[in-house]
Amino acid sequence: xxxxxxxxxxxxxxxxxxxxxxxxxxxxxxxxxxxxxxxxxxxxxxxxxxxxxxxxxxxxxxxxxxxxxxxxxxxxxxxxxxxxxxxxxxxxxxxxxxxx
Amino acid sequence: xxxxxxxxxxxxxxxxxxxxxxxxxxxxxxxxxxxxxxxxxxxxxxxxxxxxxxxxxxxxxxxxxxxxxxxxxxxxxxxxxxxxxxxxxxxxxxxxxxxxxxxxxxxxxxxxxxxxxxxxxxxxxxxxxxxxxxxxxxxxxxxxxxxxxxxxxxxxxxxxxxxxxxxxxxxxxxxxxxxxxxxxxxxxxxxxxxxxxxxxxxxxxxxxxxxxxxxxxxxxxxxxxxxxxxxxxxxxxxxxxxxxxxxxxxxxxxxxxxxxxxxxxxxxxxxxxxxxxxxxxxxxxxxxxxxxxxxxxxxxxxxxxxxxxxxxxxxxxxxxxxxxxxxxxxxxxxxxxxxxxxxxxxxxxxxxxxxxxxxxxxxxxxxxxxxxxxxxxxxxxxxxxxxxxxxxxxxxxxxxxxxxxxxxxxxxxxxxxxxxxxxxxxxxxxxxxxxxxxxxxxxxxxxxxxxxxxxxxxxxxxxxxxxxxxxxxxxxxxxxxxxxxxxxxxxxxx
Numbered sequence: 001x002x003x004x005x006x007x008x009x010x011x012x013x014x015x016x017x018x019x020x021x022x023x024x025x026x027x028x029x030x031x032x033x034x035x036x037x038x039x040x041x042x043x044x045x046x047x048x049x050x051x052x053x054x055x056x057x058x059x060x061x062x063x064x065x066x067x068x069x070x071x072x073x074x075x076x077x078x079x080x081x082x083x084x085x086x087x088x089x090x091x092x093x094x095x096x097x098x099x100x
Numbered sequence: 101x102x103x104x105x106x107x108x109x110x111x112x113x114x115x116x117x118x119x120x121x122x123x124x125x126x127x128x129x130x131x132x133x134x135x136x137x138x139x140x141x142x143x144x145x146x147x148x149x150x151x152x153x154x155x156x157x158x159x160x161x162x163x164x165x166x167x168x169x170x171x172x173x174x175x176x177x178x179x180x181x182x183x184x185x186x187x188x189x190x191x192x193x194x195x196x197x198x199x200x201x202x203x204x205x206x207x208x209x210x211x212x213x214x215x216x217x218x219x220x221x222x223x224x225x226x227x228x229x230x231x232x233x234x235x236x237x238x239x240x241x242x243x244x245x246x247x248x249x250x251x252x253x254x255x256x257x258x259x260x261x262x263x264x265x266x267x268x269x270x271x272x273x274x275x276x277x278x279x280x281x282x283x284x285x286x287x288x289x290x291x292x293x294x295x296x297x298x299x300x301x302x303x304x305x306x307x308x309x310x311x312x313x314x315x316x317x318x319x320x321x322x323x324x325x326x327x328x329x330x331x332x333x334x335x336x337x338x339x340x341x342x343x344x345x346x347x348x349x350x351x352x353x354x355x356x357x358x359x360x361x362x363x364x365x366x367x368x369x370x371x372x373x374x375x376x377x378x379x380x381x382x383x384x385x386x387x388x389x390x391x392x393x394x395x396x397x398x399x400x401x402x403x404x405x406x407x408x409x410x411x412x413x414x415x416x417x418x419x420x421x422x423x424x425x426x427x428x429x430x431x432x433x434x435x436x437x438x439x440x441x442x443x444x445x446x447x448x449x450x451x452x453x454x455x456x457x458x459x460x461x462x463x464x465x466x467x468x469x470x471x472x473x474x475x476x477x478x479x480x481x482x483x484x485x486x487x488x489x490x491x492x493x494x495x496x497x498x499x500x501x502x503x504x505x506x507x508x509x510x511x512x513x514x515x516x517x518x519x520x521x522x523x524x525x526x527x528x529x530x531x532x533x534x535x536x537x538x539x540x541x542x543x544x545x546x547x548x549x550x551x552x553x554x555x556x557x558x559x560x561x562x563x564x565x566x567x568x569x570x571x572x573x574x575x576x577x578x579x580x581x582x583x584x585x586x587x588x589x590x591x592x593x594x
Contacts, residue, residue, distance in 0.1 A: 003471075008467070011467050011470050011471050011474070012467060013451075014470050014474065015424065015454075015466050015467055015470040016428075016431070016447070016450040016451045016454055017451060017454045017455050017458065017463055017466065017467070018448075018451035018452050018454070018455035019455065023455075026460075027463075027464070027467065030464060030525060031464075031467065031468070031471075033525070033526060034416065034464075034468055034525065034526065035468075035471075037413060037416075037526055038413040038414075038416055038417055038481070038485075039413075040409075040410065040413055041410055041413050041414060041417070041481075041484050041485060041488055042480075042484070043410075044407065044410055044484075044487075044488050044491065046484060046487035046488065046491065049487040049490050049491060050487070050490055051483050051486030051487050051489075051490065052315075052486045052487075052489040052490045052493065052540075053486075054315075054345075055301050055315060055316075055493065055540070055541060055542030056300060056301050056302050056345075056347065056542045056567055058302060058345060058347065060344060061341065061344065061348075063341065070341065070342060072204060072342065073342055077203075080203040080204075081203075081434075083201070083203050084200050084201060084203075084434070084435035084436070085433070085434055085435060086432060086433075086435075086436070086437070086438035087438065093433050093434060095433055095446055095449070096440065096444060096445055096446050096449055097445075098445075098446050
């Protein structure tokens with residue numbers, strides 16, 4: 001199945017990647033080339049086969065229900081969290097105005 | 101006195117422990133090599149000579165006090181720039197993370213520092229580890245130290261761990277970290293005549309590694325030989341409650357368990373890996389590997405992995421799907437680049453930031469991933485790929501009923517000139533045709549040097565083991581290493 005330019009533009013929008021006409025012109029044939037190639041998976045009979053969910057059997061662990069069980073993943077580190085923010089203001093992440 | 105930069109991990113560690121030379125002397129020697137090669141090879145994004153010296157001095161001081169030294173004490177290493185290093189820029193070779201200074205240390209790098217290793221710098225790679233030639237880095241191509249006989253053309257060091265492979269091969273570091281999502285340790289190791297192992301999925305914590313495809317990403321060592329890889333993997337691996345897929349298992353003493361006697365072991369040769377179009381030099385090196393393992397006492401058996409040809413297309417659905425989700429975090433809000441055009445709203449800021457910050461290959465994969473996960477296509481693409489992945493994993497389980505370890509080529513060709521495949525994504529993807537199946541099944545797999553092709557370029561052989569059986573992989577690798585007698589190194593031109 002091949003996708004048209006409009007579909008690729010929609011995908012770019014869903015992926016939040018701005019694309020001008022020249023970028024879309026480049027992307028459409030590449031996108032279709034890759035899709036045509038992965039479509040060979042349709043040949044494989046997978047009836048009765050479960051999709052892979054974990055490559056190595058493992059179980060989900062629960063940690064103790066306490067605050068800051070692991071200091072590395074706990075709280076109270078606002079300045080560190082904000083240290084790399086492009087626009088930290090008043091202890092928050094700054095973004096363009098969302099609500100008029 | 102020997103050149104300290106000719107020594108590997110074990111020789112350096114043992115020499116430092118014995119007082120033959122100091123850790124500081126070692127760090128100084130490698131720092132000098134790193135600086136001298138940077139313009140020509142571009143293996144590092146950032147060099148950290150002061151970090152290497154600081155760690156070395158700590159080891160020398162600990163030794164002077166008679167303290168017990170760690171497994172990697174006095175060994176300076178290169179760190180792939182995908183591992184978060186506290187206070188040192190971590191970019192994943194992308195513009196979107198340029199200038200990002202982590203406030204924390206990844207578990208794997210922290211384990212290495214605790215074992216006494218020091219950091220020479222952050223190694224270049226394909227952007228977000230997406231590539232097989234190190235040509236997608238925002239910080240420029242890495243140039244392989246190897247050249248074809250009679251040619252000065254720049255060759256690909258492999259990818260995505262191309263800075264790691266080039267640096268180890270060029271003696272800029274005795275070992276380096278790599279990460280492997282679909283061959284990113286093994287393929288560059290094969291291209292540069294070094295050794296690299298991807299352990300069982302979950303052996304090394306993913307905490308603090310910039311995520312690409314979380315169900316596939318695994319860290320591992322890249323070094324000059326099997327023993328050095330075993331030592332370094334012991335230092336890197338271990339249970340980490342901060343990674344929900346980390347294996348809660350004791351790290352085996354792989355180095356003590358090394359044994360090249362293959363008597364009583366069966367080595368499987370997967371018939372589907374004899375693909376049309378594979379370079380005759382690769383097939384010849386595979387036959388050599390079979391002969392070497394037979395000579396080591398192994399019984400050789402043919403095995404079948406019937407879904408091999410579907411591994412690569414399944415990978416190019418699963419990995420981009422996970423990447424599209426993982427890379428959604430780069431939005432210009434919390435860290436990294438922000439591109440805010442005049443008057444733009446929040447959504448426009450996201451789209452502008454991501455357009456400016458991601459390279460073409462990263463965009464391609466995010467878009468493919470977004471598409472295969474989108475409503476109406478999820479079952480036909482993503483679920484079908486995950487079902488095929490189950491079949492690939494079952495193929496390996498069935499094969500391992502007949503053998504203990506699998507021998508295959510690492511790559512379909514030797515290294516190629518930079519620029520040769522960069523315009524054709526599918527041709528580039530095919531490089532990982534032999535590496536991807538083990539990744540999809542989460543199995544330990546290693547590449548060891550097997551010889552040179554007729555152009556004088558290195559070729560690698562791959563060993564794939566059962567889940568949790570790194571020892572079987574390392575032992576078969578050692579048997580090959582001892583018989584291949586690979587001593588070739590790139591002639592210094594940089």
